[in-house]
Amino acid sequence: MIKIGLLGLGTVGSGVYKIMENNYENIKNKVGTALEIKKILVNDIDKQRELQVDRSLITSNYREILEDPEINLVVELIGGEEPAHKYIIEALKNKKSVVTANKLVIAKHGNEILSLAREKEVQISYEGSVAGGIPIIRPLKESLAANRIDEIYGILNGTTNYILTRMAGEKLEFNKVLQEAIKQGYAESDPTSDISGLDAAYKISILASLAFETFIDVNRVYVEGIENISLRDIELAEELGYVIKLLAIGKKENDGLDIRVHPSFIPRKHPLALIDDVYNAVYIHGDAVGDVMSTGRGAGQMPTGSAVVADIIQVARDIHNKRLTPNLLESFQNYKLKNIEEVENCFYLRIQVKDKPGVMSRVTKILGDNRVSLASVLQKHRLTPVVPLILITHPVKEKYINQSLEELRQLDDVITINNIIRVEESS
Ligand SMILES: NC(=O)c1ccc[n+]([C@@H]2O[C@H](COP(=O)([O-])OP(=O)(O)OC[C@H]3O[C@@H](n4cnc5c(N)ncnc54)[C@H](OP(=O)(O)O)[C@@H]3O)[C@@H](O)[C@H]2O)c1
Incomplete structure (x- = not known):
C-alpha cells in the first residue's frame, strides 16, 4: 500500500x-x-x-x-x-x-x-x-530519447488560442472577444498571465529544458503577448496566406538557445495553423524522428x-x-541563451505613411541601409492623405529591424507604425 x-x-x-x-x-x-x-x-x-x-x-x-x-x-x-x-x-x-x-x-x-x-x-x-x-513531458524524456531535438514549437495557452480563433472566425476585435471569454469562463477574471504570454513562457521553459537538457531561466525568455493584435492584422495575415498564433518557440542553434514567446504569422498550410479554440499542440523536430506533433486539450x-x-x-x-x-x-549541460536582438526572423510591418511622392523610396532606403530587405510589399486602400503600407521582410536579425524602426519613427513621412509581427517561415 x-x-x-x-x-x-x-x-x-x-x-x-x-x-x-x-x-x-x-x-x-x-x-x-x-x-x-x-x-x-x-x-x-x-x-x-x-x-x-x-x-x-x-x-x-x-x-x-x-x-x-x-x-x-x-x-x-x-x-x-x-x-x-x-x-x-x-x-x-x-x-x-x-x-x-x-x-x-x-x-x-x-x-x-x-x-x-x-x-x-x-x-x-x-x-x-x-x-x-497531452502527453509531452514523458515522451520528451523517454519516447524521443534517441533524438537530438533542435526545434520545438508550441501553442501552449488555450485562452489566447481561443481568442485569436474567434477574432479570425467572427471578425471581432481583441477586447470584445476577451470580455466575452471572461464572461463565458474561457478566460480567467484576471487573464494577464495568459494574455501577456507569461503562462506560455513557463511552459516552453519547462519543455525546452527537457528537450535541450539544460536549465532555462524563465526570467530571460523573451515574452510578448497578444494584446496588440488587431483584427486588421489577422485579416492581412489571411490575405497573405498566414494565420496568427501565439507561438512558444525553442530552437537549439550553433550560437546558443533561442527561447521565446510571441505572436507569429505561420503559413496557413502548417499543421499548427489548424490548431484552433482552446486546443494546444506541440510540434517537435528530432534528428532521427523528423517532425512530430501532439495535440489535445491543454487544460481542464x-x-x-x-x-x-x-x-x-x-x-x-x-x-x-x-x-x-x-x-x-x-x-543537463550549460548553454548560452541568445539575446532576442541576435535572433533572425522574417517580419511583417504595418505602417501608415503620408501619400507623397518619394515616400516609398525613403522608407525602403532606411530599411536597406539597416540590412533589411523586403520579400513583399502591399499598398492597400489608398485613404489619401494616408497610405497603409504592409511589408514582409526577408530573414534579418531583430537588432536591424529595431534600428530601422527607430529611424522610420523619425521620418516625417511616417505617421504611425501600427504593428510588427514575426513571421515563422521555417516552422
Ligand atoms: N485547471 C486546469 O485546467 C489546470 C491545467 C493544467 C495545470 N493546472 C495546474 O494545476 C494546479 C491546480 O490548479 P487548479 O485549477 O486545480 O486550482 P484551484 O481550482 O484553484 O484549486 C486549488 C486548491 O488548492 C487549495 N489551496 C489554495 N491555496 C491553498 C493554501 N495556501 N493552503 C492549502 N490549500 C490551498 C484550494 O483550497 P479550497 O478548495 O479550500 O479553496 C483548492 O482546493 C495549478 O498549479 C495549475 O497551474 C491546472
Whole structure:
C-alpha cells in the first residue's frame, strides 16, 4: 500500500481524486499495490464541495501531510508560487516523492527542486504542468530519447488560442472577444498571465529544458503577448496566406538557445495553423524522428487529472519496486541563451505613411541601409492623405529591424507604425 497526501482539492485535485476512485482496481494492478489518499490539504475546510469526500481526510494543516512518515508520495495541486513551492521543498526534504502540475514553480524553481530530489533520492514528476492532458513531458524524456531535438514549437495557452480563433472566425476585435471569454469562463477574471504570454513562457521553459537538457531561466525568455493584435492584422495575415498564433518557440542553434514567446504569422498550410479554440499542440523536430506533433486539450479537470494520475502511477510503481528513475540533472549541460536582438526572423510591418511622392523610396532606403530587405510589399486602400503600407521582410536579425524602426519613427513621412509581427517561415 502506498499512501498519498494530496495538496489541493480544486479543479485538478478533484479530477485526480475521481480518477483514483473510479479506476482504483485498474490503478492497483498497474502499480502492483493499492494507492490510498490518506489526507487532503485545502484552504477552507468548511467550503461546500460538489465532490463527496470523507471529511476526516480533509485538513488545513499541511504538517499532517508533510510530517506524516506513512505518506511517501505528495501530490501538489494548490497552484501559484507560494506556499506550493515551500510545500514541495518540505516534502522532498522529508524524503517524499512529489508529483505536481505547477508550471510556475517548476519553471522558476526547477533547478532547486530537481537537485533536492536527487540528493534525497526521491522522484519528482510534472507531466500535468505543460499542455494539460497531452502527453509531452514523458515522451520528451523517454519516447524521443534517441533524438537530438533542435526545434520545438508550441501553442501552449488555450485562452489566447481561443481568442485569436474567434477574432479570425467572427471578425471581432481583441477586447470584445476577451470580455466575452471572461464572461463565458474561457478566460480567467484576471487573464494577464495568459494574455501577456507569461503562462506560455513557463511552459516552453519547462519543455525546452527537457528537450535541450539544460536549465532555462524563465526570467530571460523573451515574452510578448497578444494584446496588440488587431483584427486588421489577422485579416492581412489571411490575405497573405498566414494565420496568427501565439507561438512558444525553442530552437537549439550553433550560437546558443533561442527561447521565446510571441505572436507569429505561420503559413496557413502548417499543421499548427489548424490548431484552433482552446486546443494546444506541440510540434517537435528530432534528428532521427523528423517532425512530430501532439495535440489535445491543454487544460481542464479530467485531461489534466489524467496526466497527474499517470505520474502518480509511475512514481508509485518506482516506490513500490524500490527503484529510482534517473534524475534529469544527470544529463543537463550549460548553454548560452541568445539575446532576442541576435535572433533572425522574417517580419511583417504595418505602417501608415503620408501619400507623397518619394515616400516609398525613403522608407525602403532606411530599411536597406539597416540590412533589411523586403520579400513583399502591399499598398492597400489608398485613404489619401494616408497610405497603409504592409511589408514582409526577408530573414534579418531583430537588432536591424529595431534600428530601422527607430529611424522610420523619425521620418516625417511616417505617421504611425501600427504593428510588427514575426513571421515563422521555417516552422
Ligand atoms: N485547471 C486546469 O485546467 C489546470 C491545467 C493544467 C495545470 N493546472 C495546474 O494545476 C494546479 C491546480 O490548479 P487548479 O485549477 O486545480 O486550482 P484551484 O481550482 O484553484 O484549486 C486549488 C486548491 O488548492 C487549495 N489551496 C489554495 N491555496 C491553498 C493554501 N495556501 N493552503 C492549502 N490549500 C490551498 C484550494 O483550497 P479550497 O478548495 O479550500 O479553496 C483548492 O482546493 C495549478 O498549479 C495549475 O497551474 C491546472
